[in-house]
Amino acid sequence: MTQTRRLVALAATAVVPLVVLGLFFVLPVSGMVGRGFVHGGRLDVGGVADVLARPEIRRAVWFTVWTSTVATVLALVLGLPAAYVLHRVAIPGRTWLRAFLVVPFVLPTVVVGVAFELLIGEGGPVAFLGLDGGPVAIVAGLVFFNASVVIRVVGGAWESLDPRPGEAAAALGASPRQVLRDVTLPTLRPAIVSAATVVFLFCATAFGIVLTLGGLRYSSVETQIYLLTTNLLDLQGAAALSILQLLVVTALLLAAARARRTPDAAVAHSQARLRRPTGADAPALVATFLLLVLVAGPIASLVVASLRNDGAWSLANYRALQTSGAHQALLVPVTDAVVNSLRIAVDATWMSLLLGLAVATVVTRRSRTRSERRLRAVLDGLFMLPLGVSAVTLGFGFLITLGRPPLELRDSPALIPIAQALVALPLVVRVLVPVLGGIDDRLRQAAATLGASPTRALLVVDLPVIWKPLLAAAGFAFACSLGEFGATSFLVRDDRPTLPVVIFRLISHPGDLDYGMALAASVILGATTAAVMLVVERLRVPSVGTF
Amino acid sequence: MTALSVRGLCVSYDGTPAVADAALDLDEGRVLAVLGPSGCGKSTLLRAVAGLEPATGTVCWHGEDLAATPTHRRGFALMFQDGQLFPSLTVARNVGYPLRIRRTPRAEAGARVAELLDLVGLAGFGDRLPATLSGGERQRVALARALAASPRLLLLDEPLSALDAGLRQRLAVDLRRILLAAGTTAVMVTHDHEEAFAVADDLAVMRAGRIVQSGPIAAVWRAPADPETALFLGYARVLDGPAASRLLFAAGLPEAPAVALRRSALTVVADGPLTGTVTEVRTTPGQLRLVVRTDAGDVDAVASLDRRVGPGDAVDLAVDATRMAALAGPSERAERTLD
Incomplete structure (x- = not known):
């Protein structure tokens, strides 16, 4: 009887996230997948194959695979030494450096695209390298974003790594290099594999960065879906590509889940003392410095350029944000877009927090039977799917399934926050799950036997542990929502744009004033997300940014 | 008069029985020790009495069936093997927690907390955080907190087994004194027969999910039901x-x-x-x-x-x-x- 009550409670907690996920994720995505297979009212599997055989599609697939692979390798090559330096070596300003290097992860892709363009484009400081519009720029942009993921995931594991096995190896005569090879790296392997998988996933589904830096010459699967949908109106082609992407992403997520079967960040407690830097750390310090240059360079050139106007320092670009641009590039002033973005981000944040809290609660409560445990594992995986399914696919799916009865939501102002909340949901869940999972269920039981109702038990047991991670997750979701571009670009209405969409419009328009405005808007957007992320970083929640 | 009465209690995990057809009777004011080797289901039995495990069979308190009563309304305080103190609350606030739930006036609650801390020999520890206490001190706080709930029945799950031998013997004597002083009806689960003799009036011996013998402790001791029970009782x-x-x-x-x-x-x-x-x-x-x-x-x-x-x-x-x-x-x- 109590068993039934448990299952009912489990179902009740899961039902809201499940309905939301069903309506706003499964329905749109499957609607879009359906487009690929059903053509002219009948099943057409061959159509998918035809699409995939087209030369430009095959080019896009190949481009995606190789850029993602190279970017993942580079992110690891730069990120691993940086993770070591920032978490194990006593260098001055370590905390600030760490916060700075983690910020890129939440920087809006459009902003980063603009910043890289400034650096390597015509008249930029490194224009002589001739990287403009080339694949090198795209790979650099991908590394810019994803090195922070490597630092986050592997650094956390490295920090809580028990130093004693390494010391034992050293006592047996192993050199530092041998300790690294034989003890440290094997122990960190799950974290490294997990980071690499997630980075590859993010690279393969990157949208804004490829669109702004690659233009029309280079396109990945993700941007190809976008072009097929919006420019060529080839929905079947877009759907076929989305299916391909969905399959690859699901496979990668399963691989990531396998790699993650290690203690979560919050579980390990050992905290090693920091070492003083020695000569042996020189390669790692150099790699960290290179990464720092890669991250700081574009940001600095963006800030500088936004403050230049007609060859002089000025705030003209920022003042122009009150207008709607030259030749009416926009329908509303940029300041309106700022307000709109903030409002949407607030909505997306509370939505993803509520959903994330419910999901995290469902998946972390102790299971009594094997079937119950299996059910919870399935739910866990299900709610991670939005992490991998491309935002473009999601936005496109919204367009084709939610625009007609019975779900006539095309013009609903809730649509964009919902889409953004779903994009942020996996991040929120990953922050909360290790924390909630780390709470001993018997503590709640102790409260119950002392006479505390379930709600009261929540207050005394869960709340003191969860409030900080909850705040961190809120900041994380807020920053992600502010910078979200892929799904939003499909759903946004011209008279109520968000800031990233406005920036993209402005850089697509020729003209100095519009370009200057795009720079100023980028600085504002980037500064806001960075500020939010720095606050989150101050909360020192170990599970932020681990996947 | 019989206070706690358990009949036909069964608990199983995925079809594997952990407790099978258990029956217990306990009079008001007496202490019952459930003695058994580790893994015999004795903790599960205790948790089922507390309402923390889904079980079939009946658990009655003075004749009233508790099947529909959730844990927090049973008035059975459970003291865990490792204390399970709330890590963010001080010792005094941990002990005062059940009093706050019942909206006891602040002054009265403060006095009661001081009295309980004194009873368990931890006067002056009120402002400490659980993380700064030793294992024995933590168990004493957990005991004081459980007593603060003024439970109709106190359930003790291996309350002393996490401690080292010498401390265990001293605390067992203390526990007996404290339970007698408070006049508490209690069920204690243990795998240590000496602990059972030191603390309890009645004894139930449990093996492989079943209660094989029960009765006043001296009677069980004098006439073990079978060889395994005898060996477990220290013969x-x-x-x-x-x-x-x-x-x-x-x-x-x-x-x-x-x-x-x-x-x-x-x-x-x-x-x-x-x-x-x-x-x-x-x-x-x-x-x-x-x-x-x-x-x-x-x-x-x-x-x-x-x-x-x-x-x-x-x-x-x-x-x-x-x-x-x-x-x-x-x-x-x-x-x-x-x-």
Whole structure:
């Protein structure tokens, strides 16, 4: 009887996230997948194959695979030494450096695209390298974003790594290099594999960065879906590509889940003392410095350029944000877009927090039977799917399934926050799950036997542990929502744009004033997300940014 | 009068029974120890009484069936093996937690917390955080917190087993004193028979999910239901067949299929009813522990430290009838010994 009550409670907690996920994720995505297979009212599997055989599609697939692979390798090559330096070596300003290097992860892709363009484009400081519009720029942009993921995931594991096995190896005569090879790296392997998988996933589904830096010459699967949908109106082609992407992403997520079967960040407690830097750390310090240059360079050139106007320092670009641009590039002033973005981000944040809290609660409560445990594992995986399914696919799916009865939501102002909340949901869940999972269920039981109702038990047991991670997750979701571009670009209405969409419009328009405005808007957007992320970083929640 | 009454209680995990058809009765104001080896289901039984495990069967308090009463309304406080103090609250706020739930006026609650901390010997610890306490101190706080709930029934899940031996003995005595002073009805689960004897009035012996014997502690002790129970209660050896008859006869007791012996049931004396040859000698601080080969087989015996005996010596043994128990059934594992 109590068993039934448990299952009912489990179902009740899961039902809201499940309905939301069903309506706003499964329905749109499957609607879009359906487009690929059903053509002219009948099943057409061959159509998918035809699409995939087209030369430009095959080019896009190949481009995606190789850029993602190279970017993942580079992110690891730069990120691993940086993770070591920032978490194990006593260098001055370590905390600030760490916060700075983690910020890129939440920087809006459009902003980063603009910043890289400034650096390597015509008249930029490194224009002589001739990287403009080339694949090198795209790979650099991908590394810019994803090195922070490597630092986050592997650094956390490295920090809580028990130093004693390494010391034992050293006592047996192993050199530092041998300790690294034989003890440290094997122990960190799950974290490294997990980071690499997630980075590859993010690279393969990157949208804004490829669109702004690659233009029309280079396109990945993700941007190809976008072009097929919006420019060529080839929905079947877009759907076929989305299916391909969905399959690859699901496979990668399963691989990531396998790699993650290690203690979560919050579980390990050992905290090693920091070492003083020695000569042996020189390669790692150099790699960290290179990464720092890669991250700081574009940001600095963006800030500088936004403050230049007609060859002089000025705030003209920022003042122009009150207008709607030259030749009416926009329908509303940029300041309106700022307000709109903030409002949407607030909505997306509370939505993803509520959903994330419910999901995290469902998946972390102790299971009594094997079937119950299996059910919870399935739910866990299900709610991670939005992490991998491309935002473009999601936005496109919204367009084709939610625009007609019975779900006539095309013009609903809730649509964009919902889409953004779903994009942020996996991040929120990953922050909360290790924390909630780390709470001993018997503590709640102790409260119950002392006479505390379930709600009261929540207050005394869960709340003191969860409030900080909850705040961190809120900041994380807020920053992600502010910078979200892929799904939003499909759903946004011209008279109520968000800031990233406005920036993209402005850089697509020729003209100095519009370009200057795009720079100023980028600085504002980037500064806001960075500020939010720095606050989150101050909360020192170990599970932020681990996947 | 019977306060707690458990009938036909069953708990199973994925079809594997952890507790099978358990029955218990406990009178108001008495302390019951549930004794069993680890993994026998005794903690699960306790948790089912608290309403923390889905179970079939009935748990009644003064005749009222508690099936529909959730844990927090049962008034059964459960003290966990590792205390489970709320890590973010100070000692005083941990102990005062059940009082705050009941909206006890602040001054009254403060006085009660001080009184309870005094009772468990931790006066002045109120402002400490649980993380700064030793294991024994933490268990005392957990006990004070459980008592603060003024529980109708106190459930103790291996309350002392996480502690080292010396502390365990001292705290067991304290626990008995505190429970008596508070007049609390309690069920304690333990795998240590000495702890059970130190704290409880009644005893229920549990094995493989079933309660094999229960009753007042002295009665259970005097007449174990079967050889396994005898060994678990601290008897050192069980003999059956002719060997049992020989010993029972030597002790002047009536014939029985088997007999359980405490280590000190046989003592080396100048002239006794039993003779044998010493095969092993072990010196302990208080006495010599011997294994003696007699015509009733190998038996354990003790000798005072001043007796000079060694392997191969012939000795006489006296038999103390109060340190042995006649058993109804034959032993299945007669050679098992416990220290």
